[in-house]
Amino acid sequence: IVMTQSPATLSVSPGERATLSCRASQNIGRNLAWYQQKPGQAPRLLIYGASTGATGIPARFSGSGSGTDFTLTISSLQSEDCAIYYCHQSNGWPPRYTFGQGTKLEIK
Amino acid sequence: EVQLVESGGGLVQPGGSLRLSCTVSGFTFSGYWLSWVRQAPGKGLEWVANIKEDGSEKYYGDPVKGRFTISRDNAKNSLYLQMNSLRDEDMAMYFCAREGVSGSGAFDIWGQGTMVTVSS
Numbered sequence: 001i002v003m004t005q006s007p008a009t010l011s012v013s014p015g016e017r018a019t020l021s022c023r024a025s026q027n028i029g030r031n032l033a034w035y036q037q038k039p040g041q042a043p044r045l046l047i048y049g050a051s052t053g054a055t056g057i058p059a060r061f062s063g064s065g066s067g068t069d070f071t072l073t074i075s076s077l078q079s080e081d082c083a084i085y086y087c088h089q090s091n092g093w094p095p096r097y098t099f100g101q102g103t104k105l106e107i108k
Numbered sequence: 109e110v111q112l113v114e115s116g117g118g119l120v121q122p123g124g125s126l127r128l129s130c131t132v133s134g135f136t137f138s139g140y141w142l143s144w145v146r147q148a149p150g151k152g153l154e155w156v157a158n159i160k161e162d163g164s165e166k167y168y169g170d171p172v173k174g175r176f177t178i179s180r181d182n183a184k185n186s187l188y189l190q191m192n193s194l195r196d197e198d199m200a201m202y203f204c205a206r207e208g209v210s211g212s213g214a215f216d217i218w219g220q221g222t223m224v225t226v227s228s
Contacts, residue, residue, distance in 0.1 A: 033214035035153075042203055042221060043153065048214035055216075086153055090213025094167045097143075097155035097213060 001025050001089050005100035013108040018074040020103045022087035027067050031091040034063055034072045037102075038083045046085075047072065074105075082107050110134035110217055112204050117222030124194050124226075130187040130204030130219055138162070138182040141207040143215060144189050146200035146224075154200075157189065158207065171197070191224070199226040 002025040012018045022032065030050035035043035045054040047063035050070060060075040074081055087100040116128040130142070143158040157168045157178040166178050177190040187204050201221040208216035 031213060033212065035215075037153075042218035043215070044218070045209075045214055045216045048209045048212045048216075054209075054214075088153070088214070095155075095158055095213065096167075096169075097158075099153040099155070101152045 001028060001091065001096065001098050003087055003089055003098050003100035005085075005087055005103045007103060008101075009104045009106065011106045011108045012074075012077050014079060015076050018077050018081070018105060020072040020074075020085055020105070022065075022070040022072070022100050024068045024070075024089055024091075028089045028091035030066050031089055032063075032065070032070050033088045033090065034061075035086045035088065036081075036083045037086065043086065077105075077107065079107055081105060112206065112217060112219035114202065114204055114219045114222035117202065117224045119225045119227060120194055121228050122195060122226055125190070125192045126194065126224060128189040128191065128202055128222055128224070130189075132185045132187070132206075135206075135217075137180075137185040142180065142187045143205045143207060144178060144187075145203045145205055145215065145218075146198075147203070147221075148197070148200040151200075156202070159187070194224075194226050196226050198224065200224060 004023045006021045032050045034047040037043040051063045084102045111133045114130045144156040159166045159178045175193045179188045203221045204219045205215035206217040
């Protein structure tokens with residue numbers, strides 16, 4: 001399953017909304033997670049099951065979608081949200097996990 | 109504190125072998141599937157392999173199938189990745205990660221990674 005993220009780079013002003021997209025090449029139900037990765041750090045789980053926030057994740061991060069089209073929304077961008085965001089599908093058995101290529105989020 | 113700590117990375121020649129380790133603390137090691145995920149320099153994330161709680165099931169990504177072997181020792185709270193016949197394209201940061209969200213396959217805890225450099 002190929003995961004395609006758009007845009008490749010997104011520039012948003014502080015306090016504005018950021019919308020990141022992820023599209024699967026086939027139906028993956030709600031088996032979709034989002035991660036945030038800052039330079040030199042390991043990824044951090046934000047969202048799983050397409051829309052459930054992981055423990056300790058601020059409420060400004062939300063996920064939506066099912067099937068092939070998914071969205072990560074950051075409702076009011078903070079400076080610390082500057083990072084690369086990856087989507088990850090875990091549909092099907094045996095596991096053949098794949099990631100999107102990432103969206104780099106910049107602060108305008 | 110929940111922690112995963114990788115070790116064993118380093119410089120290896122093409123065709124060589126390396127064994128990575130991931131030592132876990134802060135949670136019941138034997139209760140979770142675990143994965144290896146890698147990231148080539150400046151590139152995105154790629155799932156490498158995973159292993160069931162008791163080690164009875166193992167799955168691999170196509171690029172490493174037949175060359176890499178994942179294993180675990182629940183008595184030592186340790187996960188391993190034996191990498192043979194290494195290629196230039198295997199050069200990456202290797203992360204171990206816990207599949208901690210039941211039934212979702214999502215990786216909720218990650219180590220900081222260990223770097224594998226393949227070069228002659």
